[in-house]
Amino acid sequence: MRLLIYIIGSGIAGLSAAIALKRAGYGVTVITKELRGGSSYVSKGGIAAATAIDDSPQMHAEDTLRVGDELCDVEAVRYFTSEAPVIIEELIKMGFEFDNDLRLEGGHSRRRIHHKTDETGRVLTEFLLKEAIKLGVNIVEDELVTLQVRDGVIKGFVTRERGGLISNVDYLVLAMGGYAYLWQYTSNPSTNTGDGGVAIALRAGGAVASDMEFVQFHPTITTLGDETMLLTETLRGGEGARIVNEFGERFAFNYHERGELAPRDVLSRAIYMELMNGHRVYMDLSGIEDFEGKFPSVSNFLRRHGLSNKDRVPIYPGAHFTIGGLRVNVRGETNIKAFTPLVR
Numbered sequence: 001m002r003l004l005i006y007i008i009g010s011g012i013a014g015l016s017a018a019i020a021l022k023r024a025g026y027g028v029t030v031i032t033k034e035l036r037g038g039s040s041y042v043s044k045g046g047i048a049a050a051t052a053i054d055d056s057p058q059m060h061a062e063d064t065l066r067v068g069d070e071l072c073d074v075e076a077v078r079y080f081t082s083e084a085p086v087i088i089e090e091l092i093k094m095g096f097e098f099d100n101d102l103r104l105e106g107g108h109s110r111r112r113i114h115h116k117t118d119e120t121g122r123v124l125t126e127f128l129l130k131e132a133i134k135l136g137v138n139i140v141e142d143e144l145v146t147l148q149v150r151d152g153v154i155k156g157f158v159t160r161e162r163g164g165l166i167s168n169v170d171y172l173v174l175a176m177g178g179y180a181y182l183w184q185y186t187s188n189p190s191t192n193t194g195d196g197g198v199a200i201a202l203r204a205g206g207a208v209a210s211d212m213e214f215v216q217f218h219p220t221i222t223t224l225g226d227e228t229m230l231l232t233e234t235l236r237g238g239e240g241a242r243i244v245n246e247f248g249e250r251f252a253f254n255y256h257e258r259g260e261l262a263p264r265d266v267l268s269r270a271i272y273m274e275l276m277n278g279h280r281v282y283m284d285l286s287g288i289e290d291f292e293g294k295f296p297s298v299s300n301f302l303r304r305h306g307l308s309n310k311d312r313v314p315i316y317p318g319a320h321f322t323i324g325g326l327r328v329n330v331r332g333e334t335n336i337k338a339f340t341p342l343v344r
């Protein structure tokens, strides 16, 4: 009998799982709040993978462990840094075209950011969506899913519009992203409220949620008018964007020897301290060559608000990446008892 798999969430995680599982012959349905919602669609800079001749997964792992302040799960770091080049190769084989140059980001000792201009997430999500539809993945959009948990066991899920418990499921993939939209200052879209993944962890009880205290704050978010945008880290990495206060001082060097290329948590704290001390903080983009060609979405954003890269852009840190959540192993498996009574 063909197994039925439901995937909740249509970001890069959900769509990648859908494609892999459909190719493996399963019946796959993706259910999502917003087909083009979530972090994936607005993510900018690109994907880190050690593919350059002067780089290796081991070096990538060492950089990650260093900036992780010895708090990382070493097995997970080694697994993901060694898988990253494999995934990049797979995407290229599928026909995804990255730009030719690799970009640099904070904390990395090598150029290893694979990107598509400054809209990598949007372009990659559209690419994966097209592939999933081509393969015949069933997609249900504009549906908020809530899992039904009783006595620590998932009994099924309900969707807001259709209602009714759906329990004829063999496997459920939770790809509902993070919850950083809960913060007042955030880079995240409004879909990221944790109502799916983290909420069931709380309701299921036990040790299913972990590391919830680890929320990464991105240092360079801006709000112009009522539009908020993350100024991608690749602007600083080798492209020459500077972080300055109202006197033009590059104060980040007072906090870390790598200045603007310090790890995100260090730079976020530096900017926060500067703001708390009554200063104003800006990103100065004037030194970037071919700004419009390299960063079209930032350039269009500035233009919409009557600015260009010759103007200083006010910035602040905000909640960005939720590192904690459902406890899983490197294969993404939770310890929640699920569907045992439901598997046919």
Ligand SMILES: Cc1cc2nc3c(=O)[nH]c(=O)nc-3n(C[C@H](O)[C@H](O)[C@H](O)COP(=O)(O)OP(=O)(O)OC[C@H]3O[C@@H](n4cnc5c(N)ncnc54)[C@H](O)[C@@H]3O)c2cc1C
Residues within 6 Å of the ligand: 008, 009, 010, 011, 012, 013, 014, 031, 032, 033, 034, 035, 036, 037, 038, 039, 040, 041, 042, 043, 044, 045, 046, 047, 048, 121, 143, 144, 145, 146, 175, 176, 177, 178, 187, 188, 189, 191, 192, 194, 195, 196, 230, 320, 321
């Ligand atoms: C502004 C920004 C820039 C970023 N830039 C980068 C970058 O350059 N490089 C990088 O590696 N990472 C970046 N990130 C992080 C990266 O985007 C995320 O780690 C990644 O996209 C997460 O993918 P995902 O599929 O797990 O989740 P998401 O893309 O967030 O998708 C979650 C999905 O779940 C759906 N959903 C949520 N709750 C429910 C529910 N209850 N019912 C139904 N559906 C639900 C949503 O609609 C959405 O489709 C960035 C993040 C942001 C916000």
